[in-house]
Amino acid sequence: MSGLQIWAIQTLNSLALGGLLYMLSSGFALIFGLMRVANLTHGSLFMIGAYVAATVVREGHNLFLAALAAMLCVGLLGGLIERLILRRLGGNSQGQVLATLGLSFVAADACLMIWGGDPLPVNAPAMLQMPLHLFGLSFPAYRLVVLAISIVAALLLYLLIERTRLGAMIRAGVDDMPMARAVGIPASLLFTTVFCLGAALAGLGGTLAGPIFNAYPGLDAEMLPLALIVVILGGVGSLAGTFVASFIVGFIYTFGIFLVPDLAYVILFLPMVLVLAFRPQGLFGRSLS
Numbered sequence: 001m002s003g004l005q006i007w008a009i010q011t012l013n014s015l016a017l018g019g020l021l022y023m024l025s026s027g028f029a030l031i032f033g034l035m036r037v038a039n040l041t042h043g044s045l046f047m048i049g050a051y052v053a054a055t056v057v058r059e060g061h062n063l064f065l066a067a068l069a070a071m072l073c074v075g076l077l078g079g080l081i082e083r084l085i086l087r088r089l090g091g092n093s094q095g096q097v098l099a100t101l102g103l104s105f106v107a108a109d110a111c112l113m114i115w116g117g118d119p120l121p122v123n124a125p126a127m128l129q130m131p132l133h134l135f136g137l138s139f140p141a142y143r144l145v146v147l148a149i150s151i152v153a154a155l156l157l158y159l160l161i162e163r164t165r166l167g168a169m170i171r172a173g174v175d176d177m178p179m180a181r182a183v184g185i186p187a188s189l190l191f192t193t194v195f196c197l198g199a200a201l202a203g204l205g206g207t208l209a210g211p212i213f214n215a216y217p218g219l220d221a222e223m224l225p226l227a228l229i230v231v232i233l234g235g236v237g238s239l240a241g242t243f244v245a246s247f248i249v250g251f252i253y254t255f256g257i258f259l260v261p262d263l264a265y266v267i268l269f270l271p272m273v274l275v276l277a278f279r280p281q282g283l284f285g286r287s288l289s
Contacts, residue, residue, distance in 0.1 A: 005138065010258050011251075016143035016212065018250030019150025022243055023205025024223055025230040026157060027198025029242045032231060033174045034194050036093065037086060040100040043224030044107035045199050049074045049206025050215035051111055054120035063125055063207070070203040078199025082192050108220060117217055122210025146208050153204070154243050161239060170194060226253065229272045235282025245283065 028042045049070040056066035081103065089095040123129075124142040131138040161167035169190055172180040181187050206215075213219060230249050234241030252271065256264035275282060 008139065010254055012139055012143050014251040014254040015247065016146045017254055018247035019147045020205050020209050021226055021230055021250055022150050022154060022246035023201050023208065025227040025242050025246055026154070026239060027201040028227050029231045029234065029236065029238065030170065030194055031198045033236045034170060035191055037096050038100070040097065040224065041081060041103045041107060042198070042202055042227060043220035044104045045074050045078060045202040046206040046209070046223050047111060047215070047220040048077065048107065049203030050122065050210045050213070050219060051115050051120065052203070053207035053210045054122045054215040057122050063122070067204055067207040070207045071200040074203030074206070075196045075200035079192050079196040082195035104220060108217065112217055115215070119214040119216035121214050124211035142211055146212070149208060153201070154239070158239060166193070229268065232272050233275055233283055235284040238282065238284040241282055241284025
């Protein structure tokens with residue numbers, strides 16, 4: 001394999017990881033921006049999505065059906081978490097953080113009990129398992145599809161937020177929730193809807209990650225810190241910032257491991273430290289009131 005081929009594949013791996021991080025981080029950013037809840041179960045929702053997809057694929061169904069099943073199951077689970085737990089802790093930020101942290105441990109043990117400790121492979125569709133040849137280079141076709149799906153998802157989410165009544169309510173809630181309540185926006189229903197949407201996006205991300213990473217214990221702990229870095233870099237509640245930051249983190253993480261594996265996490269966390277020091281609201285965010 002030539003040097004150019006290696007660099008091209010690493011670039012594609014970075015883009016694919018950036019797309020997966022956007023699936024995970026966009027919902028996290030929306031939830032945090034609207035509800036001011038640092039949902040530490042979000043990585044677990046991503047992992048559960050991967051496990052659900054692996055189960056559906058093992059039953060002989062295709063990845064598209066697996067994605068729908070994962071989005072539905074994880075979205076409903078997110079709604080239950082918001083309704084039954086976080087809502088009872090309204091106004092208690094510390095309690096919400098601790099509750100979601102505890103739920104992440106519960107979810108990790110539940111996955112171990114249900115699916116065991118061995119990685120579960122998720123097979124990509126046969127037509128996407130063959131490499132794609134462009135400009136004399138070979139690329140993993142599935143990673144290109146992941147990148148394309150993430151871009152389409154980003155566009156659809158942008159249209160939802162910017163061009164629909166639901167999106168207008170979400171934007172109003174992010175900007176000023178007390179005023180949004182005052183003009184009649186149903187905050188209770190809005191919170192549940194956004195939580196379900198964010199969880200469903202995490203489930204879709206877990207499904208798409210399955211053929212790349214497999215479903216395995218610890219996937220949540222590996223992905224959640226990356227999502228936190230993305231949200232901090234991009235800015236709370238900013239989908240544009242989340243999109244840009246996802247690919248920045250994807251490149252830094254992939255090439256950091258590839259070039260200087262011993263310092264990969266130093267290189268990854270250094271931009272976050274600099275942003276926190278000089279622009280706490282993030283690259284595209286605004287200061288929280």
